Every structure is written in C-alpha cells, then in structure tokens.
Amino acid sequence: MIPTLGTLALAAAALVSIAVMIFSLASVRFTSARALSAARWGIGAFAVLITVASALLLVALMQSDFRLEYVASYTERALPTGYKFAAFWAGQQGSLLLWGGMIAWMSAIAVASRRASRGVGEAVTVGVLATICGFFAALLLFAANPFEVISGIVPVDGHGLNPQLQDLAMIIHPPTLFLGYAACAVPFAAMMGAMAERRTDYRWLTDIRRWVLFAWLTLGLGIMIGAWWAYIELGWGGYWGWDPVENASLLPWLTATALLHSMIMQEHRGVFKRWNVGLLATTFILCIFGTYITRSGVVSSVHGFGESLVGTFFFYFIISLTVASVAVFAWRWRSLEPQRKLSSMLEREGIVLIANVLLVLMMLITLVGTMYPAISRTFLTDEVTVGASFYNRTVAPIGLLLVGLMATAPALVYGQQAGKRLGRSLIGPGIAGAALTAIAAIFGLHNIWALIVTLFASVTFVAVLVNFFHSVRVERSHTGAGLLPVAWRLLDANHRRWGGFVVHLGMALLIVGFAGSSLFPDKTTHQVGPGESFDVGRYTLTFNGLKEVKRGNYTAVVASIDAKLPGGKVIDVSPERRFYDKRPDEPSAQVAIRSNWREDLYLILAGWEANGKVTAIQAIINPLTMWIWIGSAVLAIGSIICLLPRIGKAAGIAVNGGSKHMEGFTKGMTTPANNGSSMRPGNDEDSSQLPRRPRRPALEPVHTAMLTTADSSDTDLRTGPAAAASCPS
Amino acid sequence: MTRIRTKLIIALLVIGGAVTYLVQAGVRTGWVYSMDADAFLEKTEFHSRRVRLTGNVGLDNVDSNPAMLYAKFNLEKNDKSVRVDYHGAVPDMFKPGHEVVVEGELDENGVFQADVLLTKCASKYDPASPHSQEMMEQGEDPYGENDQ
Numbered sequence: 001m002i003p004t005l006g007t008l009a010l011a012a013a014a015l016v017s018i019a020v021m022i023f024s025l026a027s028v029r030f031t032s033a034r035a036l037s038a039a040r041w042g043i044g045a046f047a048v049l050i051t052v053a054s055a056l057l058l059v060a061l062m063q064s065d066f067r068l069e070y071v072a073s074y075t076e077r078a079l080p081t082g083y084k085f086a087a088f089w090a091g092q093q094g095s096l097l098l099w100g101g102m103i104a105w106m107s108a109i110a111v112a113s114r115r116a117s118r119g120v121g122e123a124v125t126v127g128v129l130a131t132i133c134g135f136f137a138a139l140l141l142f143a144a145n146p147f148e149v150i151s152g153i154v155p156v157d158g159h160g161l162n163p164q165l166q167d168l169a170m171i172i173h174p175p176t177l178f179l180g181y182a183a184c185a186v187p188f189a190a191m192m193g194a195m196a197e198r199r200t201d202y203r204w205l206t207d208i209r210r211w212v213l214f215a216w217l218t219l220g221l222g223i224m225i226g227a228w229w230a231y232i233e234l235g236w237g238g239y240w241g242w243d244p245v246e247n248a249s250l251l252p253w254l255t256a257t258a259l260l261h262s263m264i265m266q267e268h269r270g271v272f273k274r275w276n277v278g279l280l281a282t283t284f285i286l287c288i289f290g291t292y293i294t295r296s297g298v299v300s301s302v303h304g305f306g307e308s309l310v311g312t313f314f315f316y317f318i319i320s321l322t323v324a325s326v327a328v329f330a331w332r333w334r335s336l337e338p339q340r341k342l343s344s345m346l347e348r349e350g351i352v353l354i355a356n357v358l359l360v361l362m363m364l365i366t367l368v369g370t371m372y373p374a375i376s377r378t379f380l381t382d383e384v385t386v387g388a389s390f391y392n393r394t395v396a397p398i399g400l401l402l403v404g405l406m407a408t409a410p411a412l413v414y415g416q417q418a419g420k421r422l423g424r425s426l427i428g429p430g431i432a433g434a435a436l437t438a439i440a441a442i443f444g445l446h447n448i449w450a451l452i453v454t455l456f457a458s459v460t461f462v463a464v465l466v467n468f469f470h471s472v473r474v475e476r477s478h479t480g481a482g483l484l485p486v487a488w489r490l491l492d493a494n495h496r497r498w499g500g501f502v503v504h505l506g507m508a509l510l511i512v513g514f515a516g517s518s519l520f521p522d523k524t525t526h527q528v529g530p531g532e533s534f535d536v537g538r539y540t541l542t543f544n545g546l547k548e549v550k551r552g553n554y555t556a557v558v559a560s561i562d563a564k565l566p567g568g569k570v571i572d573v574s575p576e577r578r579f580y581d582k583r584p585d586e587p588s589a590q591v592a593i594r595s596n597w598r599e600d601l602y603l604i605l606a607g608w609e610a611n612g613k614v615t616a617i618q619a620i621i622n623p624l625t626m627w628i629w630i631g632s633a634v635l636a637i638g639s640i641i642c643l644l645p646r647i648g649k650a651a652g653i654a655v656n657g658g659s660k661h662m663e664g665f666t667k668g669m670t671t672p673a674n675n676g677s678s679m680r681p682g683n684d685e686d687s688s689q690l691p692r693r694p695r696r697p698a699l700e701p702v703h704t705a706m707l708t709t710a711d712s713s714d715t716d717l718r719t720g721p722a723a724a725a726s727c728p729s
Numbered sequence: 730m731t732r733i734r735t736k737l738i739i740a741l742l743v744i745g746g747a748v749t750y751l752v753q754a755g756v757r758t759g760w761v762y763s764m765d766a767d768a769f770l771e772k773t774e775f776h777s778r779r780v781r782l783t784g785n786v787g788l789d790n791v792d793s794n795p796a797m798l799y800a801k802f803n804l805e806k807n808d809k810s811v812r813v814d815y816h817g818a819v820p821d822m823f824k825p826g827h828e829v830v831v832e833g834e835l836d837e838n839g840v841f842q843a844d845v846l847l848t849k850c851a852s853k854y855d856p857a858s859p860h861s862q863e864m865m866e867q868g869e870d871p872y873g874e875n876d877q
Contacts, residue, residue, distance in 0.1 A: 341733070342733050342737065343733065344733065345733065345736050345737060345740060350737075353737075354740060354744070357741065357744060358744065361744070361748055365748075365752065365755075369759075372760070373763075382762045382763070382764055382772075383762070383763045383764065384760050384761065384762055384763065385760070385761050385762075385763045385781050386759055386760055386761075387758075387759045387760070387761055388759070389755070389758045389759040390755040390756065390758065390759020390760060391755070391759065392755075392759075393751060393754050393755035393758060393759065394748070394751045394752050394754075394755040397751055398748065398751070525798055525818075527796060527797065527798075577821075585821075585822070586821070586822070587821045604818075606795065606796075606798060606818040607794075607795025607796045607798065607818065607819060608795065608796050609794070609795075609796040609797075614796045614797070615796060616795065616796045616797070616798050616818070618818065
C-alpha cells in the first residue's frame, strides 16, 4: 500500500508542477489573473503532495516496513526511534525527498507571503519555483524513488543505520543544510521575476532580504553543525578537513555572505545591481552544484553517496540554471547600470566591493581546488589530489584579510569624506587592539598569524562597542533616559545594524577559535599498559585498562582513563570504539572530549593488542576550540536579531532617529561629512517596515532636508518618493 | 572620477597579485599527484616527490600492529608491488586484499614511507559498502603540515 501510494503522490506532484508551469505561462500570454491564481494554488498543492509522500515514508520507517528497499537499507528493528526518524535523510533517496519537501514548503510560503500577486514578474517567479519543484519531483520519481520495493524475499531485519550517523548532530545537520539550500531557491526565483519585469530598483530586493538572510543563517548553522559532528564523531581531532562535501556546502555560503552586503549597497545607494543579480544566481546554482558533487561521484569524498543517475539529473539541471541565469543577466545588463559612481575607496561601497571580490575569490579557489582532481583526471595525464594545506594557504589568509575589513565596519560611512572619518573612528579601536596584541606578544604569543588574528578580532570588538556606546551617550544627552532603556531602544530601533554587528562579533570569536585550534594543536600518541600514567599538556592521565560494555545496538570497547586536572580534580575521560551489531567490521570511534574556554582535551582510542596490555591513545590539545561553537551561536543570535521585526512601540523610535538628526542639525549642518555619520538612523532600517513605522513628529522633515541639502550625492535613496509616501510627515 | 577608477584598479591588482602568490604557495604544498602503484614504478620522475598511491594490500608479508601504530605491507597493482612502511593510526578496515590509498615518499631503499593510509570503498553511505575508517583518516593533514 505505502509504496504504491508514495509513488502515486510523487507522480501527482510532478504533474501538478507541470500544470503550474503551464498556468504561469498562460497568465503571461493572456494576462490572466485567474491563471496566475491557479498557478499560485498549484504550488500549495505540490507542497501538500510532497508532504503526503514524506509522511508515507516516515510511517514506513517507523513501522520497519522492510518491503521498501530504503527502509531495509537504513534501519533495523533495534534502532532507537529517534534514529529511525533520522534515517529519513540517511540515504540518497530520503535526503532528496527531504530537500524536495523543503523547497516545496519554502516556495509555498514565499508565494503566499508575496505582496505583489499579479503581473509578469510574479508569474515568472511562480513558474521558476514550479520548475525547481518539478525537477525534484522528476528526480524522485525516475532516479531516486524512496518507495522502491525490494526485489525478492522481504528481509526479517534491515541493515541498520551507519554507526557514524547515529548521533544527535547528524540528526539535525542535514535538515538544517537543506533548509538553507531550499531557502536559496526563493530569492533566485524572485530575481528571475524581477528581471523579467525589468525591476531594477531596490524594492524587489527588500522583498527577499529576509529570505537571503534566513538562507545564509541556516546554511551557516548547517555547516557549523556538520563541523561539530565531524569533531565529536569522526575522531580525527579536527572539525574541518576541506573535504569536497564540506567545500560544497561552503561555496554558496561564501557568495551569500557577499550578497548580504552588496544588497545593502543597492538598497542605500543604488549600486552593485549586477553583483546582486549575479550573486543571487550563483548562490542558488552552487547549492545545486554542491548536491551534484556529493551525489554524482565526480570527486571522491569521504562522505559522498554512490554514483547514480541522480548525478546526471543534477548535471543537466545545473547547465540549464546556468544558461538561464547568464541569458537573463546579459538581457538586463544595461538596465542594471549603477545609479552612482564610487566616490572614495574608503567609503562603505569601496570596502564592500573589496570584501565581495575577496569572498568571490575564496569561492573560486575552493571551487577549483575541489574540482581539480576531476579536472586533472580528464585533461592531464596524472591525477592531482588537493590537500587541506592548499586551502589553508590560500583561502585562510584571504579570510583573515576579510576579518580585517570587517573590523572597520562600524567606522564606515558613505560619501567622499568617508576616508577621513574612517581614520578618525578607527584611532581608538586601533590603539586598543594594538595594545592588546602587544600584551599578547609580551606574554609569549609569537606566531605572526595569531598576532594578526588578535589584532583584527580585538579591533572588531572595540570598534563595535565604541560605536554602540557612543550612540547610547548621544542618545542619553538628548533624552536623559537611563542607560539600559536607551540601549534597548537603540537596539530595537535598528535591528539590522546592531544585529549585523553581533554577527561580526560572532565571526571575530570564530576566527579566534579557528586560529587557536589550527595553529597550536598539540598531538601526541601514547602506548600504555593498565595502571600507567602519562602527561598531556596540563593534564595527567591514568589508563585503567580496557573493558567491553554492551549497550543497545552495539558493543563498546572502552579505554577507561582518569584525567587529573591542573586544579587536582580527577575526572573520567574514556574514549571508545563501538562495534555495532549489524556492522561488526565497521567499528566507529567515540572520542572523549573535555572542553573549557582555554582548550579541549581530545582523546582517541587508536588501537590495542590482545587484552589491552598495550593500548594506543592519541591525545590532542586543541586550544580555544570552544570559541568556535560560542562564535557560531553568537553569529546565529545576530542573524536572528536582524530577522526579527521591531518589538518596541512607537515612542521608542523617535529616540534613535531624532537625536541623530539633531546632532547633524546642531553640530554639522555645514559639513557634508557629518551626514555620513556612522550612525545614520533611517538608513539601515528595514524598508518593509516603513509603512508600519509611525511618523516621526517634527524631526523627519529635518532629516530629509538635511540629507538632501548637505550633500546631494550622499542622499539615501530611501528619502525618495517611496519613503516620503509611506512616511507622511 | 577617474582617480577613483585608477585607485580601484590598483587595489584589485594588488589583491590579484597577492592571491596569485598565495595560490602558488598553496599549489606547491597542497597539490599531490596520485596514481596507481604500478604506474608509479614506471614514472621515475615521481620517485623523489610526495605522491598518493592506490593499490591493494598484498596477501603476504603484512606486518601491522594497531597498538604500536604501524603497518608494513606490499601495495600491489597489476602484479607489480611497492613495499610500504606506514606509521600512524591503522584503520580498522585495513586488511590484506583490501584497496587502500597511501600518501608519502619513496626513500633511498626503495621503501615507500607513508604517513597517510586510507581504506577505500566505492560508495559511502551505502549500506553494502562500509567505510567508517576513511573518515578517521581524514585526520591525515587537516591543518597543513601539523601532523607528526
């Protein structure tokens, strides 16, 4: 029953997606609103059908219905229920179904929430979404059907889940990543729609701003959860090995990072339009490309899937997407003229331009490195494999340079005088950062890379804090309100600005963690007998012997080890090897990690002679690793702040906007630079909130007037008719 | 605004130059030729370079000890073989007859000194072909040359 129903649901979904494509074409051809409406409902129907298919597969997994090849391949009766659930995305077919389902729901939510529900642009957007959905339906139906019935006798029990996937991180890593990939489809479709309609202003971008941010956040989280999984589960002491699959997930994240920044430039200044279209298309194509790499077997990877027809499907899909994107790009090239020219390399646009170039270079280098084994195999006589040190010497230094640019972010403004202001605003943070770096050097930190990281990270922190407290002080001098209420109102009045800075702080913490754990890991191997002690870093470890423990669906060989901490406290850190019942030939390492803010003690049970008389323990001290996870959390919090709508009520906002205008008004009316103030009120705010934003009594006209008169070239586009209309004063 | 244009071009040229330098340095250390064991024997130009070899673990003369962290074996391909001396954690999947990948350099005695040993398998998450050890061996060189 389930196999038939499942395949039927997929077939129906495929048909619905074709119908949606036809309806959207018809709505353009006959300018029919009803056809478009039908197409929009069709996307919803598609989502429902894919959900039905997913539910059926889930039921089969839960009931251990081994008639299905997928269920038999990835589960067993003894598998804990949580892992039966996770087995949904443990294999090729199921993970593609999950991805297809996510794309369907993202599309449905996007279609339902879009304001413009008519016109060519909308029809094209819906049509493109339907094409992407249809691709997945066809893929599931013809190349990776999860409802395939087993040939021959139905087995009594299944193969069980790959031991290394039996981990909490692995339950959440794939869905998070797929959610990010799926969310990238929406801005791509919206871009196609906007280009079809020749909408080259910023407004179509504000419609998708949250989508891009959400995609960036989930992609980033997915990558970091994957890194965490690698760290605790794979047992080689690291979290990132520049493996093709890891690289594949990094590629779209890099371009999405660039996109987030250049979108702000288009919104505020009317520049970078071509960048934005190009980055939007590239990001989505790279999401598909990542899947292609993992599913096609084109490059061998440690966590890929087998070769299959799926690769061929993806290959042609990538080609079609690329051709379509390039065609659209060429078609609208002239309409995407920037609205102004760069006036200084040191203004925001200049720095963002350099940052974007660096991000794209990082992406290209990673892409070439990842594909080089395949390229050299095809075009050269000898195959070349690209090791981690290639990326560590290319991508890592460029990344560090980016962090340096990031440190200047709070001090960046628009306009010709930006360079001078930048210098002035950076003096304080620069001195503080240099002092901190000098202290670090005095206390024995002599590695040049580590010192650079210290400098950049500390300048980032100080610059953001100085900027924030300066704003708070200015605010307080005008309102006389208390510190905390003012700080809260400032934050709430400009989620995007401060949320963005929180993301930067998270990046600074991340880079500190990366530097510590990659520059100074201390790896040692110890061959010990029962009762012997050995020193690792600041710890004294005592090996108590090997023991065998039977738990659930596996038997563990545990190396019982006590660690004496510097304080004298003794704790248990016992690494294991697990032999799963279904796969006794495939033991999996369970590392023991003792983590604190300074360093991780990381122990691996590497091997033993009979009875454990001699046991090999690999010990690694990974400095500052915890800051990677803390930084990731901070990064996520910052992104969520950006995504949240304003919480406070009307009275709060005049504060941020008001006094700043006053500052410009009272102190600097005559100097143009001043209106490029580092804390420009309305600028960074979400324009989608404009209609909801209560008016600013009295001060708003001053703001507009001041901006336009003081330096006309520096005018925010927002103060144009749109903003004026939605914010009558 | 030609001045800005000039500055921009200079900035991009500087970035381009720096990146080219980085890539060159990266290629020198990170790109390793890989070939089958029999092909390696013929290509003498690779005998003094770090390479990655693929072959099967010979059935005879295998001396491996996971506790002492070494494995010595013949890497065979098409009836030709290279003696390999590997030091490091021995993957559980390391067994005579299995296909493996080693990375290292030929020493003056004609023994291949390897510090990377990967057990290979055709497909990864497939239930039929297990692979757990390969992941472990990703530890080969995650941070460049920090490996012991």
